[in-house]
Amino acid sequence: YMMLCIGTIASFFYPEAPRYLVKSNQIDRAQEVFEKIANYNLADTAAVSKERVRELFRIESSHIAAANEGSDAEEADNLLGQTKAETSDQIVMRDTQDLAQQSWEPPSIMFFLRQRTILINLIAMTVIWIIAAFSFYVNNTFIKYVPGNFENNILVMTSTDIGAAFLAGLISKRYTAKSLFFYYSMLSFAASLLMLLLVSKEQPNWTVPIYVGLARAGVVSTFTTIYLKHPGLFPTLFAVTSMGITNFAARLFVIMAPMVAEVPYPIPVIILTIVQGLSAVSAL
Structure with a gap:
């Protein structure tokens, strides 16, 4: 405060x-x-x-x-x-x-909004904002239910937050927003899919923290890139307004994140895999 x-x-x-x-x-x-x-x-x-x-x-x-x-x-x-x-x-x-x-x-x-390019950008950014915010807060709540050692998983997740945000800021200067959003979404999609297919809740293995870190890195990198790239995708006089519209839509969907995170494993991972795939498609 x-x-x-x-x-x-x-x-x-x-x-x-x-x-x-x-x-x-x-x-x-x-x-x-x-x-x-x-x-x-x-x-x-x-x-x-x-x-x-x-x-x-x-x-x-x-x-x-x-x-x-x-x-x-x-x-x-x-x-x-x-x-x-x-x-x-x-x-x-x-x-x-x-x-x-x-x-x-x-x-x-x-x-x-009557400008076709601006409207398409706004719709795509709204989808990406919603999925990034939803995934971020699902991760925060669901981490305690992820198979394996809770202390190791939470340590990997918090460490990834710092490293991913820093690296995403550096990388954002070299590539377009379209490519960055796609690759970051695919990173989270691949990590969630591998966890879903290869990790058993009854017998988790040493790869769990790796999947947790990769999935988190994709989400945090997407969030960082959103704040860096969003203003450049819209006219100056509409940049802040467009960010408010997309942020408001994201906040509405974030309300469902804690409820999804409390559903028994592996349903939250399935949902995260689907929405990250949708985010990658939206960036194309």
């Missing part, structure tokens, strides 16, 4: 992302943030004058005309990755010709 209070108070002093401010034509606030960044880096604040910020907004706005002229360009990839012809921000800007006007207001949520 103390850390939650500290984080809440600190959020009031944390500056807004300059990228969002520029795209939403909040010139004065964007200049203030740029100046803070320049001062922190001991750089010349003259490079971030109000005129320069207006120029950045003009450049962003000019993408609209270019996108409209090339409206027959190759269609963007659908789902979780780099688009072929344009970024998700440009997809939105393509249909907002009045963006450069001073009276511009942020588009509504329905405006974004």
Whole structure:
């Protein structure tokens, strides 16, 4: 609770992302943030004058005309990755010709949902969010029922949390979200399937902690990658809203996690195997 209070108070002093401010034509606030960044880096604040910020907004706005002229360009990839012809921000800007006007207001949520690529990304990310959160909390509760030594299993699981989150952060810079979500889901799927097929509750063997660690690594890596990659899959003006939508959906399904975890073995493992396979399919 103390850390939650500290984080809440600190959020009031944390500056807004300059990228969002520029795209939403909040010139004065964007200049203030740029100046803070320049001062922190001991750089010349003259490079971030109000005129320069207006120029950045003009450049962003000019993408609209270019996108409209090339409206027959190759269609963007659908789902979780780099688009072929344009970024998700440009997809939105393509249909907002009045963006450069001073009276511009942020588009509504329905405006974004009418964009096919954005809608598909949102559906896929919602499925991945739900499965990652559900699997994470099922693991937390079900670990005490996993065959084998409880102390060894819980030690492996907690150690995996730290290592997987750290490595996933490093790996995320090298690969696309689509490939990462697929491979992490397949890792958990394979580990759960092997545990289901090769581990007996009456006579567990030494491989149980390995399967526990691999399954946990896939789930934790997916969670870490979600937070790192999610904002880049949506336009700046819709990134936070989309994360709220997917997170809310995940929280609803997490309610069922403790009930699933209390079902006798091996039913929870069967359910985890199925949902991780579904997560891998959603990332394709």
